[in-house]
Amino acid sequence: MLEIDRISKHFKGFDLGPVSLSIREGDHFVLLGPSGSGKSLLLELIAGFQEADSGSLKFRGKDLQFSPAHKRPFGFVFQKPALFPHLSIYDNIAYPLRLKGLPKREHKAIVNGLTEWMHLSHLTHEFPARLSGGEAQRVSLARALAMKPAILLLDEPLSGLDVQLKDELRKYLHGLTKQGMTLIHVTHDFEEAVRFADQAAVIQDGKIIQKGLPAELYNHPANTFVANLCGHKNYFKVKLSPIPDSDLFAGNAGEVIFRLYAPADASKGVVIIDEQQIILHREPQISSAQNCLKGSITGIVPLQRGVQVELQVGVPLFCHITNHSLSLLQLRVGEQIMASFKASAISFLEQ
Amino acid sequence: MMKFTQLKFSRPKYLQLAITLAGGLFLLFIAAPLARLMLSTSADRLFATANDPEVSSSIGLSLGMAAIATLVTSLFAVPFAWLMARKEGRWKHFISGLIDLPMMIPHSAAGIALLGIVNRESLVGKAASAVGIDFIDRPAGIALAMAFVSVPYLYNAAYHAFASIPKRLELAAANLGAKPATVFYSISLPLAGRGILNGLVMMFARGMSEFGAVIMVAYNPFTTPVLIFDRFNAFGLRDAQAVSALFILISLVVFIVLRILSKPEEDVRN
Numbered sequence: 037m038l039e040i041d042r043i044s045k046h047f048k049g050f051d052l053g054p055v056s057l058s059i060r061e062g063d064h065f066v067l068l069g070p071s072g073s074g075k076s077l078l079l080e081l082i083a084g085f086q087e088a089d090s091g092s093l094k095f096r097g098k099d100l101q102f103s104p105a106h107k108r109p110f111g112f113v114f115q116k117p118a119l120f121p122h123l124s125i126y127d128n129i130a131y132p133l134r135l136k137g138l139p140k141r142e143h144k145a146i147v148n149g150l151t152e153w154m155h156l157s158h159l160t161h162e163f164p165a166r167l168s169g170g171e172a173q174r175v176s177l178a179r180a181l182a183m184k185p186a187i188l189l190l191d192e193p194l195s196g197l198d199v200q201l202k203d204e205l206r207k208y209l210h211g212l213t214k215q216g217m218t219l220i221h222v223t224h225d226f227e228e229a230v231r232f233a234d235q236a237a238v239i240q241d242g243k244i245i246q247k248g249l250p251a252e253l254y255n256h257p258a259n260t261f262v263a264n265l266c267g268h269k270n271y272f273k274v275k276l277s278p279i280p281d282s283d284l285f286a287g288n289a290g291e292v293i294f295r296l297y298a299p300a301d302a303s304k305g306v307v308i309i310d311e312q313q314i315i316l317h318r319e320p321q322i323s324s325a326q327n328c329l330k331g332s333i334t335g336i337v338p339l340q341r342g343v344q345v346e347l348q349v350g351v352p353l354f355c356h357i358t359n360h361s362l363s364l365l366q367l368r369v370g371e372q373i374m375a376s377f378k379a380s381a382i383s384f385l386e387q
Numbered sequence: 388m389m390k391f392t393q394l395k396f397s398r399p400k401y402l403q404l405a406i407t408l409a410g411g412l413f414l415l416f417i418a419a420p421l422a423r424l425m426l427s428t429s430a431d432r433l434f435a436t437a438n439d440p441e442v443s444s445s446i447g448l449s450l451g452m453a454a455i456a457t458l459v460t461s462l463f464a465v466p467f468a469w470l471m472a473r474k475e476g477r478w479k480h481f482i483s484g485l486i487d488l489p490m491m492i493p494h495s496a497a498g499i500a501l502l503g504i505v506n507r508e509s510l511v512g513k514a515a516s517a518v519g520i521d522f523i524d525r526p527a528g529i530a531l532a533m534a535f536v537s538v539p540y541l542y543n544a545a546y547h548a549f550a551s552i553p554k555r556l557e558l559a560a561a562n563l564g565a566k567p568a569t570v571f572y573s574i575s576l577p578l579a580g581r582g583i584l585n586g587l588v589m590m591f592a593r594g595m596s597e598f599g600a601v602i603m604v605a606y607n608p609f610t611t612p613v614l615i616f617d618r619f620n621a622f623g624l625r626d627a628q629a630v631s632a633l634f635i636l637i638s639l640v641v642f643i644v645l646r647i648l649s650k651p652e653e654d655v656r657n
Contacts (some may be wrong), residue, residue, distance in 0.1 A: 083558075083562055084561075084562075085558050085561075085562075104561075105558070105561040105562055106561045106562070106563075106564050106565055106566055106567075108562075110562070111562065111563075112558070112559065112562040114555050114558075114559065116553075116555065118553070118555040118556050118558070118559035120556060120559075120560070120574055120578075121556075121578065122577045122578060131560070131563055131565075131573075132563040132564050135563065135564040135565055135569065136564065176559075179563065180562075180563075183563050183564060
């Protein structure tokens with residue numbers, strides 16, 4: 037268990053923390069936040085590259101707060117590969133082994149094992165300048181693994197890579213999680229979090245604002261910032277009023293009124309409507325959907341899976357539907373369409 | 388409109404001409420005195436000068452002391468440059484300015500300043516005497532004066548070489564288990580090697596040519612720059628010219644050899 041307790045660090049113009057987190061061993065923990073949120077800084081504090089002003093950092097019950105970077109059992113993979121340009125790939129990977137004073141025979145066995153697993157065997161005699169971005173990042177990962185870290189710290193290792201290389205490196209990270217390696221993975225990309233995380237935390241302006249499973253973050257974002265980070269686009273400020281003879285509330289967003297669940301004493305807040313749960317149809321339908329809005333299509337944008345249909349229903353509303361539905365309904369920009377969704381498809385965040 | 392187009396096209400021509408002319412004059416300013424000096428001395432005379440024991444021993448002394456000054460000072464200046472390149476703070480500018488100072492002030496003044504510290508009556512002078520080192524009119528004093536005025540060249544080159552190494556490489560090494568000293572010699576020093584070597588060459592070249600500071604601390608034994616001054620005073624321009632030409636020739640050879648050794652290779656840093 038890695039326990040971070042009220043750790044904080046002050047910079048001119050930026051304050052990190054106090055941050056408290058518990059990370060279980062064997063977990064793939066994703067720290068999610070936009071650039072400048074302090075997520076990389078937190079990772080550097082864990083690695084010992086930065087010294088915290090206050091708080092404590094314990095690993096397996098041992099206080100590491102004052103232990104220097106070279107004594108901490110954490111591997112670090114930087115956003116940009118940090119390979120030593122004057123050493124061959126072999127010597128880069130063997131660098132931590134040499135520091136440990138292992139005999140050369142063992143170096144070879146470990147380096148060969150890692151390079152084979154990561155398909156780097158043909159590159160061991162090359163120098164870093166000759167490698168592509170994806171290869172360099174794989175070598176960085178192999179080198180970090182060579183030191184047999186207790187936890188692997190990943191600082192957006194995929195962000196500089198194109199889609200195909202990302203997939204390739206993801207496979208290795210996934211493999212590591214399966215082998216029981218603890219990973220702390222910093223990213224601004226929610227999809228990465230969904231793909232990987234056993235646990236996730238969102239950091240904003242140096243503070244952790246929500247922790248939980250990625251699905252929890254997506255379904256119940258703590259605020260509009262988390263909602264936005266999770267890829268939600270349908271969030272609106274509303275004033276609430278109870279609907280007589282029902283347990284629902286009417287949320288007035290100006291041009292539109294939504295029907296939703298909310299805490300009994302709530303009066304205003306933000307509603308987030310899950311794009312996936314909006315159903316589009318041409319004719320009025322009798323259904324269990326509490327919300328049915330009519331509007332015109334203002335845009336149709338292909339997604340990695342399916343399409344995003346943008347409607348103007350008084351407010352702009354984004355709906356995700358399948359390609360099949362798109363051709364079945366024969367939707368065109370400018371046409372009128374109806375959008376239905378249940379009261380439970382709306383998350384309410386009180387303000 | 389017409390005027391504008393004419394102006395647009397004719398201006399660069401004048402500009403180019405003016406720059407070429409200015410550049411030519413600039414090169415002439417550098418090359419002419421040196422060329423005149425070299426041409427004023429015949430090969431025979433150069434050869435005879437080289438065989439003059441006083442001249443050859445002065446050349447040996449200049450090169451030898453400059454080499455010692457460079458190597459000994461580098462043991463202190465290079466690690467310090469690394470430390471400075473990795474620290475932040477306003478005081479850094481102050482320290483950089485301080486280190487540049489010997490380079491900026493008149494070298495005779497630098498020599499006088501040094502003399503104030505190492506003269507036979509001073510604390511340092513007495514302490515050094517006690518362990519058998521004398522600075523005044525001794526080779527040790529020559530090396531000291533050379534080091535004092537030429538070390539900024541080495542320090543600055545080393546500083547910039549270290550500062551240009553991406554910090555994450557050193558952090559990565561520390562993360563992989565390297566102690567700070569190990570990070571220094573296994574990562575920083577090899578990566579800054581070319582820059583440091585350039586600094587050593589600059590310092591050596593500057594040191595062996597030093598006159599002002601050296602003459603204040605040690606008029607004797609003669610280094611070549613002091614000998615040139617002495618010959619000029621005693622025998623006039625022609626004698627001084629011969630020694631000067633010989634020393635310039637030797638400086639040139641030394642400089643070219645060292646430059647080849649420290650020739651920058653393809654930059655392999657990522």
